[in-house]
Amino acid sequence: MTIYDISKKAGVSIATVSRVLNGSPKVKEATRKKIMDIIEENEYTPNSSARAMGLKAMRTVGILCADSSDIFLAKAVYYLEQNLQAAGYESILCCTGYNLDTRKNYVNLILSKKVDALILVGSNFIGEAEQENQYIKDVSAKVPVMILNASYHHDNVYCILCDDMNSMYRAASEMYDSGIHDILYLYKALSYSGHKKLDGFKAAMENKKVKGYEKLILRIPEEVSGLENIADFVSDYATKDHRFHGVIAADDELGIAAVKYGQKNGLSIPGDLSVIGYNNSMLTECSTPELTSIDNQLETLSECLVSTLIGVLSGREMPQKTVFSGSLVKRKTTDF
Amino acid sequence: MTIYDISKKAGVSIATVSRVLNGSPKVKEATRKKIMDIIEENEYTPNSSARAMGLKAMRTVGILCADSSDIFLAKAVYYLEQNLQAAGYESILCCTGYNLDTRKNYVNLILSKKVDALILVGSNFIGEAEQENQYIKDVSAKVPVMILNASYHHDNVYCILCDDMNSMYRAASEMYDSGIHDILYLYKALSYSGHKKLDGFKAAMENKKVKGYEKLILRIPEEVSGLENIADFVSDYATKDHRFHGVIAADDELGIAAVKYGQKNGLSIPGDLSVIGYNNSMLTECSTPELTSIDNQLETLSECLVSTLIGVLSGREMPQKTVFSGSLVKRKTTDF
DNA sequence: TTGTACGCGTTATCAT
DNA sequence: ATGATAACGCGTACAA
Secondary structure (H helix, E strand, C coil), X not given: CCHHHHHHHHCCCHHHHHHHHCCCCCCCHHHHHHHHHHHHHCCCCCCHHHHHHHCCCCCEEEEEECCCCCXXXXXHHHHHHHHHHHCCCEEEEEECCCCHHHHHHHHHHXXXXXXXXXXXXXXXXXXXXXXXXXXXXXXXXXXXXXXECCCCCCCCEEEXXXXXXXXXXXXXXXXXXXXXXXXXXXXXXXXXXXXXXXXHHHHHHHXXXXXXXXXXXXXXXXXXCCHHHHXXXXXXXXXXXXXXXXXXXXXXXXXXXXXXXXXXXXXXXCCXXXXXXXXXXXXXXXXXXXCEEEECCHHHHHHHHHHHHHHHHCCCCCCCEEEECCEEECCCCCCC | CCHHHHHHHHCCCHHHHHHHXXXXXXXXXXXXXXXXXXXXXXXXXXXXXHHHHHCXXXXXXXXXXXXXXXXXXXXXXXXXXHHHHHCCCEEEEEECCCCHHHHHHHHHHHHCCCCCEEEEECHHHCCCCHHHHHHHHHHHCCCCEEEECCCCCCCCEXXXXXXXXXXXXXXXXXXXXXXXXXXXXXXXXXXXXXXXHHHHHHHHHHHCCCCCHHHHEEXXXXXXXXXXXXXXXHHHHHHCCCCCCEEEECCHHHHHHHHHHHHHCCCCCCCCCEEEEEXXXXXXXXXXXXXXXXXXCHHHHHHHHHHHHHHHHCCCCCCCEEEECCEEECCCCCCC
């Protein structure tokens, strides 16, 4: 079934069929109806490749993320897909892994599909060295680039993110104010948002004039994986003359590992040890006791990202950076 | 950059460029190299829409799933995307929600993108009533349909699944043999695989000649959500004269809810209560104690699905149904 | 209001 | 080994 077949059956030209298809007002109601009927009857749907060739746009956006099975990224991808769908856009998903180099190849790959825009999900797309981000500049010359959860200023690049620094700052301050002055900060990788969180923690400690808080910043090495092993790693650390009555983790997984550390060492939670995670994912509920966590408004971010994107694609002027603020969701691993 | 631009710069015709692009052997090595250089130099990549028009295929497959943020489905989508990518296929993802009706619309929608095949992820795409599955038959007339984790026999429909019934049968039998004869079966919805699991449980109980096991099959109503509430629901049930020393759940979430039930009621785990989950997801590690769970080999299934699909698209004869068997991964909620 | 004819970037079939 | 050219299905000036 092509537009030609339909036009023949309807006894009109393809132009008229095309007009009906694209909702042009300049078609007589009678002919429109007739054509519509024939279209329905034959279950005709326009070939999107052919359509994409004529137009310059595909009504498709490329979504890039490191690993769509990551509990955080999966949620983001889901929300994005839903919102794009609703806006009449199709999305093609591409998982790149965490290596920055292979990433650039993926970007080219996905660009060759002539997507109308690119969405980078997760702050791990931004490198620390300015030169690492050259590829973003390159892409943005061709299509708008949307970044979820990281900030990078450049023309045609739009960022929607949660103010991780501030959220972390407030959470750490609140824990301090509740009387816990020795807080362990747990993290794994320093992506863009990873940095922000750590900065927020440091700022809070500085502000409270906590001495020697730097010694209570612990990075879990990449090779230590599995909650059990992370908990052991923390136990080791605690043994080496590090004392703390609170833990703030850069994600919920690490938070739960901290809870497990406490349990292994006979600490009561939150009595002897308070724990705060990050992301407010479903993992918080799985933990026993349930994990207090910082909510980064993922759903709101995703919605905002898509509506900004639609605006950009429609040629409207849109804010290059939109920041939401997170909130602390209190559960059973804290008592303030 | 188009193929014309390249051909001009190389001083050849577009036909030759096309041959180089598609790896035709009938090109002189010198010209090939010359053309390749120019292609690299200009970062030219063929327009995939135009390409799709010439060929009949899009080298794109549609992936349909209810909710890509579901921890189980997300993993599946991830593996599928990775494997398709590796095979040179692009994937477009579409989340349909759990309603069967809206689903059919999505199928049509995604079909209009002229995908080469459709992958249905999750057994909830198969309805109980034969008539509910008409839409699958319809689609399969146009493109091959691959189903992950459900079985549905029809021409041009290929199923790759884990033998949930057998896995469940073996797990239940093993729990019984360890001395636990009163086992509560916990489930939420009866999708295709949900049925299979329940059947496996029943078969095991029948085989062991357990009397009145039907009373220990508990369905958690849709409206009871949140681990805490599910745990309370189970507590209620236990109060009403139902005794059990083991729980087998249809997924890990319910399994963790069962663990929480035990903890709320002062039961030692696995001493007083043994628990087995299903899916062997990352949630198993989050639980305390860590959850024993049935692994359904998702990664293997996904790989197999893609390779079968490639076979089908290449016109090779492929098995319509491939079944793998699951395995019990023992952790801390069981002691057998 | 409707129709004609061209262009979009490829692939594939003929010739040469 | 290479080139010319006809599809592929659609959108859209421009004409009528």
